[in-house]
Amino acid sequence: MHKSLSSSESKCCRVCVSLGIRSYSIIIGPNAMEEAVIADHIFGHRLMVVTNEIVERLYFETVVQNFKDFQVDKIVLPDGENIKTLEGLNVILSALLKGRHDRTTTLVALGGGVIGDVAGFAAAVYQRGINFLQVPTTLLAQVDSAVGGKTGVNHALGKNMIGASHQPSIVISDTMTLKTLPKREFAAGLSEVIKYGLIADKCFFDWIEDNLDGLLSHDSNLLTYAIRVSCQIKASIVSQDETEQGHRAILNFGHTFGHAIETFLQYRDWVHGEAISVGMLMAMRLSVLLGGISETDFERLKVMLKRCGLPTSPPRLMTVQDFNLNMMRDKKVMGGQLRLVILETFGLATVTAEYGASNLQKVLTINCVAQ
Template structure:
C-alpha cells in the first residue's frame, strides 16, 4: 500500500511517496528514459541499496553515475559537498541532469546543497533511508553543510523534485538510529498535535518494532504536518521556526562534543527537555507535561540527561550563533503545553543556564 502527499508550493510543489519496496518502482521517481542522474550515497548505504537503484533506473533507460562519500555527521562538510560537485563535473553532467540523494539526513542535506549550486541549480530527488530523514530532513528544502563553529550554517533553501520514502530501508537501520528518528517524531506531537502525542504514547513500541502500519501512518502524518508548516513559511521567516524545538540546545551539544558523537536526534531529545525546563521557569508549562514528554523519550530509548562532559556555560556561545538569534538576543522555541509552542525573544540567559542545569 502506497500513500502520496503533496507539498504545496505553487510551481515548486512536489509529491512525497510512502510505501514498501519503492526502490524497485520506476514510476515513483518521475524520470524518463534518456535522462542522466548522479546518485550520491554513503559507504554504509551503498552496499545495501545502490546497485538495486542503479539496476532499476538503467533498466528503464536512465543513464547513471554514482558517488560514495564517508558516512556520518562529521563528514557533512565542504569537502564532501565539493566531492559531489567534482563528480558532476568529471562526468560532464549538465543542467538537465538530476541528482538523487540516497541516504540519511547528511546525504540529503549535502547533496541537496550541491544540487542548488551546480550550474546554479539542477533538479534533485530525496530518497531518505533513515527514520529521521523520512519524517523531517528530506521534506521542506533545507539543505546545508556544517562548519566547526556551527551546524547547518552554510546552505540554501532548495526544494526537491520529489521525495521517495521506502519503508523497507528501515529494516537495516540500527536501533540507535531508529530511536534518534523518533525524537523528531515526538517533536511533532509536542509542537503541533496533542492527539498525535497521545497516539505515540500508545504506539511507541509498535514503531520500535517496525510495525509497517504504524510506521506508514506515523511517517505520513509527520510529513503532512511539516508540509503544512513549510507551505505557510518556506524560508523560516516566522512560523517555520517552531520546527526547531530543542534544536538550539541540541546543536550546541553536537558542535561542542564534535559532530557525530551524539546523533542529531539524541541531542534534540535532550534539547527538547531543556526547552521544556525553560518554559517551566517562565511559568508557561506544567511539570505534568514535562514528565509525559520525558517518559515518552525514555520509552523511545533516547537520552534525557545532558552530556556530563559539557559544562553548562559552554552552551551559550554555540546558542548565540544560532540562525534564529536576532540582534544578539536568543530566540527560543518553548512548549506551553503538549501540542503548542511559542517562539520567544530575549529570554534572560540566567534562565537558559538554569534550564540546562536542570536536565
C-alpha cells in the same frame, strides 16, 4: 484524531508539499521505491546517484532496478558527516563534469541527511541548478532533512553555514530501508517524530505514546503513518514560511539546548537526535515554569524518551556556563537577545524572547550536574 491501524493498510501514501510551481510529493511506505512512478519526475535519460559506501551496498541495486530505462552513474562517498563539506561537494561536481553531465541530468540523493544535504546542494549549484530526487534511508531524513528544501555543507567555522534552498521533484521514503538502520540512529529519528507531536499536534503525541512499542519494533503500518503525519506537519509549516522568516523556527523546538550540547561534545559521541531529546526536555521544563505545560505532561515526555532509549540529561561534565556560552551562538539570537521555542500549550509552539532570564537559568541549574 489519530486512528488505530489494521494490517490491511500496508500501502504507500502520499504527502504533498505545497510550494506553488515547486510543489512536490513525498511517497511513503514499504517498498515505496517500487511503487513510486519515478519516470514522471525525470526529464532527461541520465541519472547520477549520490550515495555512501554503507547505503550503496544495501540499496543501490534496488534503486537501479527502478531506473531500468535510464543511464545510471553513481558516486559513492565515504560514510559520515565529514563528507558534508566543500571538498565533498567538489567530489560530486567533478564527477558530474568528468561524466559530461548536462542540465538534463537528474541527481538522486540515496542515503541519510548527510547525503541528502550535500547531494541536494550539488544539484542546486551544478550548472545553476539541476533536477534532483531524494531517496532518504534514515528515519531522521524521512521525517526531517528530506522535507523542506534546505541543502548545504558545513564549514570549519560553523555547521550548515554554506547552502542553498533547492526543492527536490519527488521524495521517496521506503520504510523497508529502516530495518537495517542502527538502533541509535532509529531512536534519534524518533525524537524528531515526537517533536512534531509536541509543537503541533497533541493527539499525535498521544498516538505515539499508545503505539511506541510497535514503532520500536518497526511495524510497517505504524511507521508509515508516523512518517506521514510528521511530513504533513513539517510540510505545512514549510509551506507557510519557506524562507524561514518566522514561524518555521518552531521546528527548532529543543534545538537551541541540543545544539549547545552538540557543540560542547564537538559533534562527537552523541548523534543529533540524542542531543535533541535532552534539549526538548529542557525546553519542556521551561514551558512548565512559564505555565503552559503541566508537570504530568513533562513526565510523560521523559518516560517516552526513555522508552526510546534516548538520553534525558546533558553530558555529565557540561556546566551552566557551557550552556550559556554555546546557546548564544544560536541563529535565533537577535540583537544580542536569545529567543527560544517554548510550548504555549501542549501541541502549540511559539518563538519568544519573553521567557525570563531567571527561568532559563533555573532550567540550566536543574539539568547540569557539574557547576
